[in-house]
Amino acid sequence: MSRYWSDFVNRLKPYVPGEQPVAGQKLVKLNTNENPFGPSPRVLAALKAQLDDSLRLYPDPESRQLRGAIAALYEVEANQVFVGNGSDEVLAHIFNGLLRHAEPVLLPEVSYSFYPVYCQLFGIERVDIPLDADFKVAVGAFRQPNGGIVVANPNAPTGVCLGLAEVEQLLRQNVDSVVVIDEAYIDFGGESAIALVNRYPNLLVVQTLSKSRSLAGLRVGFAVGQRDLIDALERVKNSFNSYPLDRLAQTAAQAAIEDREWFQQCRSRVIANREALTLGLAQLGFEVLPSAANFVFARHPEHDAAVLLAALREQGVIVRHFRRPSSIAQFLRISVGTESQQGALFRVLENLIPGH
């Protein structure tokens, strides 16, 4: 704290991301839901072709080619697409530009822990809506007066997914406020609500290239919605940073979006590994929530989550543990890995949980 700080700074409780080990550390990294497989070779080729003097020039502030590629993939107009420096930045602009209203924002009580941080940053009240008994987002409970709703689908850190009919129910229940569907993990087993944007003026869908496109290292996210919602985000963005996406990020993201074949192969491999991970954990006695994401959320009836976390860490395997709320305190979130990473995980777990 300092006399120079703006008042609100002292009250902020910043988001804490999962550990990023420094290069060279030999860890089995299953803690931040990166894709276990690398990006498309076309991405690397496109990047290589761009390593020249053009880096001295500002990027296109409007990311026109990238937005065009996203629009073509999802069959919308380019002016229905907003891009940002990771979906975290996109979400920040959404909270600021579309969710700051007199009524509170409604969030699932268990969800991406950055959402409450944005509420704090922008001075937005929030109401947490408990999950239902199956750890699923309780769609029917999102009915009170609100200034917006944000739901991750599949939800994080549970991996549990809503169907499009349930998303439509949310939209119909809340026509007067923006409903944000954060689809960071949708490509691993859900159905995207982008198909609904032209029918629902209150729908904004957020996606990222960090997961299914294997580009966490380049920070590209986007939102799709009707044009007036996108215009609000453009106004906020152009009052914050004219050039949020650098030249290489734009190039890589466009190539990743355009290589549909690599995307399909990669996602199939992740889904296959998720099924193997789920099965292996179940055989060790874990309860595993049904996941449509590239991670699973699991608890063991006889082993404390914090103890398992620490024991795994000691053996060089890092996974994620959320202590709050108490309903999830006994779960570990384990990212889907390569066959070899998952093999390493199970070698450690089989020692920790003998007799299964």
Added chain:
Amino acid sequence: MSRYWSDFVNRLKPYVPGEQPVAGQKLVKLNTNENPFGPSPRVLAALKAQLDDSLRLYPDPESRQLRGAIAALYEVEANQVFVGNGSDEVLAHIFNGLLRHAEPVLLPEVSYSFYPVYCQLFGIERVDIPLDADFKVAVGAFRQPNGGIVVANPNAPTGVCLGLAEVEQLLRQNVDSVVVIDEAYIDFGGESAIALVNRYPNLLVVQTLSKSRSLAGLRVGFAVGQRDLIDALERVKNSFNSYPLDRLAQTAAQAAIEDREWFQQCRSRVIANREALTLGLAQLGFEVLPSAANFVFARHPEHDAAVLLAALREQGVIVRHFRRPSSIAQFLRISVGTESQQGALFRVLENLIPGH
């Protein structure tokens, strides 16, 4: 406008960056102060070495290696360095985290036109302090009660620079508020105030790699100050976007900071070309303000700036014109170019301004 927008969105008047022509357009681009020379070959080599599967992994959220390199260059501690996605993002976090107070922010009336946009975005009152008769920042006039001061040095779009003694005068006059010195162009002829940060707890110096390091395309900026100021920025950043700098931007920026020889050569060439540009314009009858930047600010007593701008544009040469305030409405801002770009500029100008 839309019923879904947060109230303030409708009132925003976003910043408008200079034109970025689409690839392939043959324009002599002297409008956004990019470096006319490309980045260090070491930057390109470092980037090339990083084009692999590691792009699937999140970058270091704390940019430790890059901050270490900047700290080593300026002989400060790494925790005195804050980095962001271009100095525009760094400035945005500064306005939000350090300049939102009861008293207004003081700005030079003629300066970087993004500053008033940040004031709007964060609901900060401002007072514009007129330049002195020589178009210099009137240091003595920054004495009224304030919640912070932001001065670009060299100033934009004038190019006129304050000496360190004048910066110290500003700091001593305003010990109760943060004084931000935005040194985007300092390497082309000024003396950096980073040398003063350990003596003035209210000083925050902002720089960018977009100009003297030829990396506008990669969006990296930083701030240097005492640790409590940097902590405020970290708190805001970690409540907004954990990973503002992607892997390639961190790598490129570090290599650019470390290649001091390239930096020196490149800056000497820019300074030499600026002197040639200034001389050539003077010979055509322009009044050219003394510039310590990689651009010049010039007006012609007999030729209207808007007319010249349009005529240059028609011949494929783009420069920048600011209509307001009226004191600068007859000036054009012309970026320093390569010898060949400046040759093209003068061929057009000699036709437009005959008889000199």
